[in-house]
Amino acid sequence: MSGSLASAASAEPNLTPMLDMVFQLITFFMLVTNFKAASLDLSLQLPVVGSARSVDTEGVDLLILNIDKSGKLNIYGIARDIPSYIKGEAKASFESAKRENSKFDKKDDLPTTIVVRADKQTPFSLLNVVIKTCQDNGFRKFALKAMNSE
Amino acid sequence: MSRHKKKHKGSEAVELNLAAMLDMAFQLLTFFILTFKPSPVEGQINLKLPPPQPVAGAKGAPKAGENEANNDPVQNLNSLIISVFAAPNGRIATMAVGEANVAGTTALDGRLKQVLGPESGASFDQVILQVGSKLKYDELMKVVDVCTKQTLANGEKLTKLSFVELPDGATP
Numbered sequence: 001m002s003g004s005l006a007s008a009a010s011a012e013p014n015l016t017p018m019l020d021m022v023f024q025l026i027t028f029f030m031l032v033t034n035f036k037a038a039s040l041d042l043s044l045q046l047p048v049v050g051s052a053r054s055v056d057t058e059g060v061d062l063l064i065l066n067i068d069k070s071g072k073l074n075i076y077g078i079a080r081d082i083p084s085y086i087k088g089e090a091k092a093s094f095e096s097a098k099r100e101n102s103k104f105d106k107k108d109d110l111p112t113t114i115v116v117r118a119d120k121q122t123p124f125s126l127l128n129v130v131i132k133t134c135q136d137n138g139f140r141k142f143a144l145k146a147m148n149s150e
Numbered sequence: 151m152s153r154h155k156k157k158h159k160g161s162e163a164v165e166l167n168l169a170a171m172l173d174m175a176f177q178l179l180t181f182f183i184l185t186f187k188p189s190p191v192e193g194q195i196n197l198k199l200p201p202p203q204p205v206a207g208a209k210g211a212p213k214a215g216e217n218e219a220n221n222d223p224v225q226n227l228n229s230l231i232i233s234v235f236a237a238p239n240g241r242i243a244t245m246a247v248g249e250a251n252v253a254g255t256t257a258l259d260g261r262l263k264q265v266l267g268p269e270s271g272a273s274f275d276q277v278i279l280q281v282g283s284k285l286k287y288d289e290l291m292k293v294v295d296v297c298t299k300q301t302l303a304n305g306e307k308l309t310k311l312s313f314v315e316l317p318d319g320a321t322p
Binding site: 018023025040049052113115118119132141 | 168169171172175176178179182183185186187188189190191192193194195196197198199200201236240281282283284285286287288290291292294295298299313315318
């Protein structure tokens with residue numbers, strides 16, 4: 001009698017291997033999850049260009065601008081007013097540069113790189129509005145995004 | 151002795167309840183699976199885009215008329231102008247390097263190699279792209295792609311471009 005009771009009490013699944021596996025899966029997803037992808041508007045169709053290469057942008061200050069074919073600026077899925085948004089970002093970039101280098105002057109080129117992700121159907125006149133606004137606010141470094149044809 | 155026995159029994163009874171930890175771990179796992187969105191592998195073309203400046207002579211170059219032997223109108227200028235005219239459907243209609251028309255991006259590539267390359271002896275360090283307002287972005291990128299492949303006379307890659315918008319309906 002007492003023997004059967006003891007065997008019933010010990011009938012517990014060993015959860016340790018399952019927990020190990022789950023932690024391994026969590027570790028995997030933590031490492032591959034990239035929250036920067038949230039800033040990309042994946043509905044845009046980028047142009048395909050042969051010489052476009054993926055560049056290591058680790059440590060580079062980037063400002064990603066998603067521009068749809070009607071020339072609207074989308075930031076994290078929200079439509080923004082182009083002049084006011086870029087002006088605000090230019091101010092933030094200047095203050096950040098000033099903190100790092102006290103001699104940084106308003107005439108100097110801002111260190112932030114503007115990443116232009118525009119739909120391939122976007123007319124140049126609408127794209128030029130964004131580029132010109134960025135230039136007027138002191139941005140000089142640009143990266144034009146495209147899919148690689150290879 | 152009896153005390154020893156009691157101790158032994160107590161150590162056997164210590165068991166961690168892993169169920170709660172497993173629940174939490176599964177919740178974390180669910181979160182990461184649901185938020186996982188593999189980002190596409192995108193390429194980019196890095197450019198330095200200063201605002202368009204008036205076409206000027208290269209630094210240290212002789213002034214206009216100083217060298218009478220020079221019969222090349224663009225020698226000693228630092229900006230090369232490429233005009234890209236748009237068709238009504240947004241495609242490239244015609245292109246011109248300076249005033250000479252080029253047919254297609256392959257011809258543009260050949261012409262730029264002649265004009266900008268190390269053998270040309272030219273002093274260009276930037277390109278001004280005059281672009282039709284209706285030109286679509288993928289067509290513009292074909293031209294930018296050709297430009298950024300070029301090597302300048304000083305051995306550096308061409309990365310300095312400026313964009314100027316041509317008025318609607320501009321023709322060569």
